Amino acid sequence: MSTIADLEKVVRDALDQIEHPALKETLLDLGMFDRIEEDAEAFTVHLKSPDSDRKAQIQLEAQIRGFLTKASPGKRVKIRFTVDESLKPEEQGNRIRGVKNVIAIGSGKGGVGKSTVSANIAAALKLKGLKVGLLDADIYGPSIGKMFGVPGKLALQGDGKNKIIPFEANGIKIISFAFMLAPEQAVVWRGPMLGKAVEQFLYEVIWGELDVLLIDLPPGTGDVQLSLAQLVDLDGAVIVTTPQNVALQDASRAASMFQQVKIPILGVIENMSEFQCPKCGHVTNIFSRNGGAAMSAKLSVPELGSVPLQKEIMDSGEDGLPITLKDPDGLVATAYKKIADKILVEVEKFK
Numbered sequence: 001m002s003t004i005a006d007l008e009k010v011v012r013d014a015l016d017q018i019e020h021p022a023l024k025e026t027l028l029d030l031g032m033f034d035r036i037e038e039d040a041e042a043f044t045v046h047l048k049s050p051d052s053d054r055k056a057q058i059q060l061e062a063q064i065r066g067f068l069t070k071a072s073p074g075k076r077v078k079i080r081f082t083v084d085e086s087l088k089p090e091e092q093g094n095r096i097r098g099v100k101n102v103i104a105i106g107s108g109k110g111g112v113g114k115s116t117v118s119a120n121i122a123a124a125l126k127l128k129g130l131k132v133g134l135l136d137a138d139i140y141g142p143s144i145g146k147m148f149g150v151p152g153k154l155a156l157q158g159d160g161k162n163k164i165i166p167f168e169a170n171g172i173k174i175i176s177f178a179f180m181l182a183p184e185q186a187v188v189w190r191g192p193m194l195g196k197a198v199e200q201f202l203y204e205v206i207w208g209e210l211d212v213l214l215i216d217l218p219p220g221t222g223d224v225q226l227s228l229a230q231l232v233d234l235d236g237a238v239i240v241t242t243p244q245n246v247a248l249q250d251a252s253r254a255a256s257m258f259q260q261v262k263i264p265i266l267g268v269i270e271n272m273s274e275f276q277c278p279k280c281g282h283v284t285n286i287f288s289r290n291g292g293a294a295m296s297a298k299l300s301v302p303e304l305g306s307v308p309l310q311k312e313i314m315d316s317g318e319d320g321l322p323i324t325l326k327d328p329d330g331l332v333a334t335a336y337k338k339i340a341d342k343i344l345v346e347v348e349k350f351k
């Protein structure tokens with residue numbers, strides 16, 4: 001084989017399979033191919049480089065040469081890089097391409113309803129016509145899949161390269177650690193492995209164009225939170241609490257962690273606020289009152305809203321359809337729509 005066209009095909013194929021280490025896109029998608037020239041001694045492959053990082057270029061060249069063994073050009077192949085800054089994505093820092101807002105949902109303590117709240121906010125944003133993704137980053141107790149009708153492991157499709165196509169339910173794109181695990185499999189990911197897994201969920205999933213990517217965090221202030229803060233520019237965090245004092249203390253621990261890693265706190269959601277008897281309509285404040293308001297005052301952040309304690313909310317978590325989608329004009333859905341609107345307003349303030 002010796003024509004330029006043949007060599008170009010092999011080069012393009014190589015560029016299509018090699019991902020740029022910093023920009024997380026294939027070299028072909030980045031537009032790095034320029035042209036191939038031929039003279040008596042050699043072919044010269046001209047590539048455009050988004051930056052002048054010579055070390056990265058040498059590494060890429062070695063990877064491309066690995067593919068060139070498939071070609072038999074008959075003469076030497078030189079690879080030349082020319083810096084072309086226009087290839088560099090405009091957004092700097094750790095942004096996921098195409099994703100406008102990344103918002104984490106956290107709590108200091110487990111069981112306050114963080115996953116239920118995440119699923120319903122995703123649903124409310126979807127009802128508003130936005131493009132929504134939901135990343136279940138709770139390695140210890142992933143539950144988002146179940147809330148959308150996928151209780152366990154899922155055969156996720158790839159794109160034939162290195163990327164994963166997320167599961168889609170009711171138009172919401174979802175990824176969960178649970179999709180990767182057999183039901184009883186213990187989770188032993190720690191430190192670097194965990195960071196790698198989180199990184200894959202952020203950058204190796206084809207999220208496409210999203211208005212909002214919500215991240216359901218594990219409870220507490222552990223490794224996943226820190227990995228996330230390092231790996232991606234979070235546009236904000238939402239804190240879920242229940243009205244009683246103990247939960248409040250834990251929530252403020254979560255808040256101080258977000259403050260330390262400089263993630264704006266968009267506000268506080270009080271979940272399981274009050275119980276309205278379905279028979280007589282009497283309202284009972286099972287766990288004291290106004291914890292969310294106290295918390296947001298203490299942190300000087302907005303109250304995003306409150307969600308009542310309702311059996312239907314719990315049931316819908318088991319049924320695989322968040323209540324906001326099941327009963328989109330009901331009381332709870334209305335509360336979530338208001339919360340979603342507030343989140344969108346608050347996140348803009350930090351742009």
Ligand SMILES: Nc1ncnc2c1ncn2[C@@H]1O[C@H](COP(=O)(O)OP(=O)(O)OP(=O)(O)O)[C@@H](O)[C@H]1O
Binds near residue numbers: 109112219317
């Ligand atoms: N407002 C509510 N009314 C009634 N039940 C609720 C409400 N919010 C959450 N629940 C129920 O409480 C339980 C815990 O909720 P969820 O799993 O969302 O909490 P979590 O904070 O994500 O927990 P974990 O810390 O285990 O991740 C679930 O059974 C859920 O259905």
Ligand SMILES: [Mg+2]
Binds near residue numbers: 116138141143
């Ligand atoms: Mg949860």
